[in-house]
Amino acid sequence: xxxxxxxxxxxxxxxxxxxxxxxxxxxxxxxxxxxxxxxxxxxxxxxxxxxxxxxxxxxxxxxxxxxxxxxxxxxxxxxxxxxxxxxxxxxxxxxxxxxxxxxxxxxxxxxxxxxxxxxxxxxxxxxxxxxxxxxxxxxxxxxxxxxxxxxxxxxxxxxxxxxxxxxxxxxxxxxxxxxxxxxxxxxxxxxxxxxxxxxxxxxxxxxxxxxxxxxxxxxxxxxxxxxxxxxxxxxxxxxxxxxxxxxxxxxxxxxxxxxxxxxxxxxxxxxxxxxxxxxxxxxxxxxxxxxxxxxxxxxxxxxxxxxxxxxxxxxxxxxxxxxxxxxxxxxxxxxxxxxxxxxxxxxxxxxxxxxxxxxxxxxxxxxxxxxxxxxxxxxxxxxxxxxxxxxxxxxxxxxxxxxxxxxxxxxxxxxxxxxxxxxxxxxxxxxxxxxxxxxxxxxxxxxxxxxxxxxxxxxxxxxxxxxxxxxxxxxxxxxxxxxxxxxxxxxxxxxxxxxxxxxxxx
Numbered sequence: 001x002x003x004x005x006x007x008x009x010x011x012x013x014x015x016x017x018x019x020x021x022x023x024x025x026x027x028x029x030x031x032x033x034x035x036x037x038x039x040x041x042x043x044x045x046x047x048x049x050x051x052x053x054x055x056x057x058x059x060x061x062x063x064x065x066x067x068x069x070x071x072x073x074x075x076x077x078x079x080x081x082x083x084x085x086x087x088x089x090x091x092x093x094x095x096x097x098x099x100x101x102x103x104x105x106x107x108x109x110x111x112x113x114x115x116x117x118x119x120x121x122x123x124x125x126x127x128x129x130x131x132x133x134x135x136x137x138x139x140x141x142x143x144x145x146x147x148x149x150x151x152x153x154x155x156x157x158x159x160x161x162x163x164x165x166x167x168x169x170x171x172x173x174x175x176x177x178x179x180x181x182x183x184x185x186x187x188x189x190x191x192x193x194x195x196x197x198x199x200x201x202x203x204x205x206x207x208x209x210x211x212x213x214x215x216x217x218x219x220x221x222x223x224x225x226x227x228x229x230x231x232x233x234x235x236x237x238x239x240x241x242x243x244x245x246x247x248x249x250x251x252x253x254x255x256x257x258x259x260x261x262x263x264x265x266x267x268x269x270x271x272x273x274x275x276x277x278x279x280x281x282x283x284x285x286x287x288x289x290x291x292x293x294x295x296x297x298x299x300x301x302x303x304x305x306x307x308x309x310x311x312x313x314x315x316x317x318x319x320x321x322x323x324x325x326x327x328x329x330x331x332x333x334x335x336x337x338x339x340x341x342x343x344x345x346x347x348x349x350x351x352x353x354x355x356x357x358x359x360x361x362x363x364x365x366x367x368x369x370x371x372x373x374x375x376x377x378x379x380x381x382x383x384x385x386x387x388x389x390x391x392x393x394x395x396x397x398x399x400x401x402x403x404x405x406x407x408x409x410x411x412x413x414x415x416x417x418x419x420x421x422x423x424x425x426x427x428x429x430x431x432x433x434x435x436x437x438x439x440x441x442x443x444x445x446x447x448x449x450x451x452x453x454x455x456x457x458x459x460x461x462x463x464x465x466x467x468x469x470x471x472x473x474x475x476x477x478x479x480x481x482x483x484x485x486x487x488x489x490x491x492x493x494x495x496x497x498x499x500x501x502x503x504x505x506x
Contacts, residue, residue, distance in 0.1 A: 001027050001079050003059040011063045014115040015045040018060035025047055032118055035083040043068050044082045046118050087111035091121050095128045102141045109145035112242045121279040122249045134259035138364040139310045146267035151217040151238040161189040161361050162274035164265055168287035170434050171323035175203045175231060177354035180390035181380045183228030185367040190224040190272050192234035200437035201330040204233035209334045211399025211445055227392040240267040262305050276312045276364040278357055282320025282407045286430035322455055325350035328433055329442040329449015331410045336458055338405035341387040411447035411470030413477045417484055419460040423493035429458040432489035437481040464489055
């Protein structure tokens with residue numbers, strides 16, 4: 001069937017076309033099927049239907065199809081039905097609970113990267129692995145395939161260090177301290193980080209306040225070799241691209257299959273050449289890992305997968321029921337971290353967690369004897385070497401090395417959340433703190449966030465500030481305050497939640 005082209009200048013992340021329902025019926029294809037679009041060049045695309053957006057005799061082509069065929073573009077193309085990719089049958093095999101062969105896993109991942117599978121097929125794969133976990137062999141093959149289908153950084157020296165946090169804890173800004181501590185002791189640590197998806201600020205969102213974070217794999221390698229470490233955005237590279245495509249589907253499903261959690265973490269580490277890795281596994285209410293038993297299980301699985309990949313992995317089960325430090329939100333967190341680097345003044349939770357994780361890395365990398373890493377990390381903070389190294393990292397990434405914590409601008413609009421009575425903080429809801437910061441504008445508004453004056457177990461007096469909310473925009477501050485009133489992020493012992501003495505509207 002010959003159809004005239006109607007460009008649709010929208011990026012959809014896949015090869016997709018839109019056909020009028022009448023043409024699709026005549027061609028014998030259904031929504032979600034594939035068609036081969038051919039002129040001088042040929043590609044296979046997934047079909048969407050419409051009754052009115054595209055007229056009969058026309059085919060709508062999204063941006064990705066236009067880009068692929070641009071050199072050979074004419075007004076008319078030939079369209080014919082196409083077979084499903086072999087990986088679609090592999091997905092069905094997973095759904096049936098059958099074991100995969102290594103070449104099947106490789107083909108599946110390659111088709112994920114090349115956008116040959118529809119969102120429905122990817123969702124079926126993710127849901128199936130959520131219900132029935134992949135085997136250790138399959139998880140290893142999945143991880144290796146994720147590494148091999150993207151860019152890889154290979155260093156000529158060793159060891160290459162890295163850290164990763166499973167997440168779920170607000171204010172976990174320790175990378176801004178850990179990386180310069182490790183690099184200041186002569187070890188290489190190319191830290192690729194993420195942006196916030198559901199949080200108030202990913203490490204890349206924080207570092208972006210100090211310096212650019214969007215670099216190629218080659219640039220990351222060069223900068224790391226020059227100054228010992230970087231803190232960059234992993235999404236700026238083509239490292240483990242299959243992972244990003246799977247996460248895109250996992251997010252609306254609110255699932256994170258165990259095997260894919262393992263593969264996601266370890267593929268990113270393997271792709272940057274990491275040989276020694278510390279995994280931070282926060283545990284407690286509001287985190288991804290609710291208890292120590294589940295944390296130990298995850299730790300064993302990460303260590304086992306690391307051994308299969310030739311990677312030395314140590315895990316730290318850390319307290320996650322309360323934010324790290326007393327700030328949540330990009331600028332507030334950066335200011336708090338820089339103040340520790342510059343003055344050693346700051347919350348004990350931030351300093352202690354940072355030196356423990358950095359100390360583990362120093363021991364694994366041979367920079368400190370077993371059991372002495374924490375003290376070396378703490379001394380590296382005290383003597384200013386970590387600050388000096390952070391300045392080098394900021395400069396090599398194109399930022400101002402002379403920036404001080406006093407220079408970091410935070411939201412100009414503020415509101416205080418006050419204690420309603422005398423007592424102690426007995427409940428502290430991490431997820432509500434994060435939502436409060438997001439209502440205030442974080443992470444997109446860098447100055448938005450929450451400053452925490454009182455944590456769980458600390459005493460408060462009636463009318464005393466327990467939280468200060470910062471916002472760049474006045475209307476977002478009002479939204480945040482309304483949210484805090486409806487969903488209090490903290491509770492004080494003896495607190496009257498609400499008084500009801502009149503029923504209205506009946």
